[in-house]
Amino acid sequence: MNKNISKEYDVIIIGGGVTGAGTARDCAMRGLSVLLVERHDFATGATGRNHGLLHSGARYAVTDHESAAECIKENMILRRIANHCVEENDGLFITLPEDDIAFQSQFVDACKTAGIGTEILDPDFARRIEPSVNPDLIGAVKVPDGSVDPFRLTMSNALDARIHGAVLLTQHEVKGIVKEQDRAIGVELFNHETKQNVNYYGKIIVNAGGIWGHHIAKLAGVNINMFPAKGSLLIFGHRVNKMVINRCRKPSNADILVPGDTICLIGTTSERIPYDQIDNMFVSRQDVDVLIREGVKLSPTLATTRILRAYAGVRPLVAADNDPSGRSISRGIVLLDHQERDGLSGFITITGGKLMTYRLMAEEATDLICKKLAVDKQCETAEKSLPGAEKSEHPLSIATEKVYTGANISQKSAKDRHGTLAKNILNGDDYEDSLVCECEGVSIAEVKYAINELHVNNLIDLRRRTRVGMGTCQGELCACRAAGLLCESFEKPGKAKDDLANFLQERWKGMLPITWGEGINEIQFTSWIYEGIYGLKPDNN
Amino acid sequence: MKFDNIIIGGGLSGLTCGIKLAEQGKKCAIVSSGQSAIHFFSGSFDLLGKLNGQEVKNPLEAIKTLPDAHPYQRVGIKNIARLAVEAPQLLDRAGLQFSGKSDQNHFVLTPMGIMKPTWLTIDDFTRFEQNDVFPWKKAVILNFSGFLDFHTLFVQDGLKKYDVDVQIKNFAMKEFEAIRRNPSEMRSTNIAKVFDQGEDVLNEFAQKVNQLSEGFEVVILPAVFGLFTKNVVTDLKSMINKPLVLIPAIPPSVPGIRSQILLRKRFEELGGTYFLGDIVEEGTFKNNRLVAVQTNNHGNIKLEADQFVLASGSFYSKGIVATRDKLYEPILGLDIDGDIDSEKWLDEKFFNDQPYMHYGVKTDSGFRALKNGKPIENLFAAGSVLGGANALKEGSGAGISLLTSLHVAEQILK
Structure with missing residues (x-):
């Protein structure tokens, strides 16, 4: 596994949330060699567990002027660079x-x-x-x-980082920080897929682990009060x-x-x-x-x-350094240079902030990294569009396409989800256009695109990339269809069956607190289909 | 309008009960709100598949160890043995040929490619007598290109355990181009309709199957044949030059819809009245008796009967309703056998024994439904609206439906 990829990088970023993905993009765009590691999947922490609100900043206007001003500025930037x-x-x-x-x-x-x-x-x-x-x-x-959409936003940042040369590893959990005297020089990772340990080395290690950053800092031997x-x-x-x-x-x-x-x-x-x-x-x-x-x-x-x-x-709330009690909490961006703060060089933490200010956080972190690596390159993330959001050179043709083409529901939904990248989703073929998920209009072609291009390891990842199973039926019928397609791609039917079982358990977790009325009808139906007719078990191998 | 018996619910229980009563000369009506669970039919009826997590070999023996509150115990072991013989005969008279024994489970192949114990299997499907032997060594799984509701790889994976050499082939036919063009139309019932339309398609299909299965001992196909008539399945089997194993696809189930249609037809041929798309809104009770019910479509015209049967199903058929903090029986306001504390309804693990699955309408020992603690003398409950068992975990859903409804019919006929 990963024999072909380098073991040494300028920057190793820990965390596949929007901050980590944004920092990877910024670093890669400034010409640094980047490795991003994430223990589960992109956007599984706080990034994917909020309102998905594009704050205008108005919410903070009265109580926190600085946050409000940051929000409106980033709000206008995201409308430009991430319109999809x-x-x-x-x-x-x-x-x-x-x-x-x-x-x-x-x-x-x-x-x-x-x-x-x-x-x-x-x-x-x-x-x-x-x-x-x-x-x-x-x-x-x-x-x-x-x-x-925080899932899409994170994925677009990760994709752009990859386009600029970054290496992305999901399912890789940080078990330790490799240190040499007072310097962090690498990470010890556990690969959840292969169950093996592997080390990678970097000049700068960036802790972008959100609330889990508290633990990652501990692994590095420094303390952040979160x-x-x-x-x-x-x-x-x-x-x-x-x-x-x-x-x-x-x-x-x-x-x-x-x-x-x-x-x-x-x-x-x-x-x-x-x-x-x-x-x-x-x-x-x-x-x-x-x-x-x-x-x-x-x-x-x-x-x-x-x-x-x-x-x-x-939310990762960070206590001010001089206040261990946690009463004085900052909701703003926290960038810690552990060399200055704790005498540990090669290790920085970027945390606090919010979904809206991820780009600014990435910019500040990357500025610090560049300073440390003596790289003189300006940040361009506020100007350059994310993949999928590029403006067409022929706006008129887009408008006419909208009016005249007979795009079907799946093609339209794919366009909404992937922006201009939807062109990479092969369609037109009747087979590829067949719907996997009827609630959200996800086609075979889109599922295949996600599996091949968007770092999908299992059904739950696929849900974040395409909205399969996010609609009204909550995966009642589409989960099994998607599992079939995943199975074709990975050729591991035993794993696909367990994936399906995990997917149902994951859905159930979200339904448990609100299961009454139609919810209980649906879940009983789902149980009868998967357990009754299909004979699916929590462990199928 | 006056009937001898009115049955609320047109699913497996309601129809079985209605047919038995009508066969004995009763003037019956069934009020059905629409689709029933038969539309999700797997092809088999389970009597008792599992007990305490272990597969059951002899359901009649195993039933003896069930708790007293279980519907089977309330019907009585002797009655169960007798009615278990009667049930397939009743189905047979409706044109549904099932086979199997109540004292020895056989096995069917599930869409996951595993053998599942069961009681009665409709003759579309293949019965296996052992769960550790697949009788053929070289199998081919055929699927319609673009049909996502049949998971060939899962079946292949499952069959590996039996040392079967399994190949998967997808194929296209021009007759399916039209339904394939619309992305949400490639579903089992639409495929079945194409075959129902004419013999030519079936002939061409059979030829194709024979071609693609050359060199194999057995052909595996999704169960998408014969929506309105069984002949399609029989014809197909005679045209294919080797054994054919059908496997259920994602619902709706083609043999399920056909079973529903045939049961309803049988009921109506016996003189029964089937009110489809009608909903019972309330009942008129007098001296612990249900005198009449009022339905949505009949407005002021009350439906009266000597006896009533509630066969309205479980939660997903809306026979039982859960709000945030209350369980209730929505049609007649009957007593519920279930936990009052809503925190106890659900288990946090999806695959665990979910408490809500055990809930149902409270009855006395003769299956008379209780209202405010008192049995309603002429109102019986049958099928999955009854509590006392997790039919999914036990593999007893169809058994409870068939046997409690036959038992209730006998109480009425006494």
């Missing part, structure tokens, strides 16, 4: 009768200071442009919020709202409803949890109660909308 990952939906900040309307003017002023465009709407007008909004609202402000904060969210079975709906008040629990693709989601709660629980995320009934109670205030129709899934992510 972004839905420009706009957002509403609504004031309900129980809220203080006086907050609205303070909010609008703060947005103005941060550079966020606002428009105060008449409640009547707000009801008309967003029919799902709570009709009792007494005030509404429109802001440039949007939606962003406090895990769990945030739970609910995904609804269809998209009730057109625009993002927020509450116009100080940030609180469950006050953002974000539409995305075919669904919408409400979140989040916020709860400090012990560090040893970060791999054991579950959503409690209390979390679900809060989310529904508050969600219904944003859009009353949520009370009767089927919930597809509940999930939780962990």
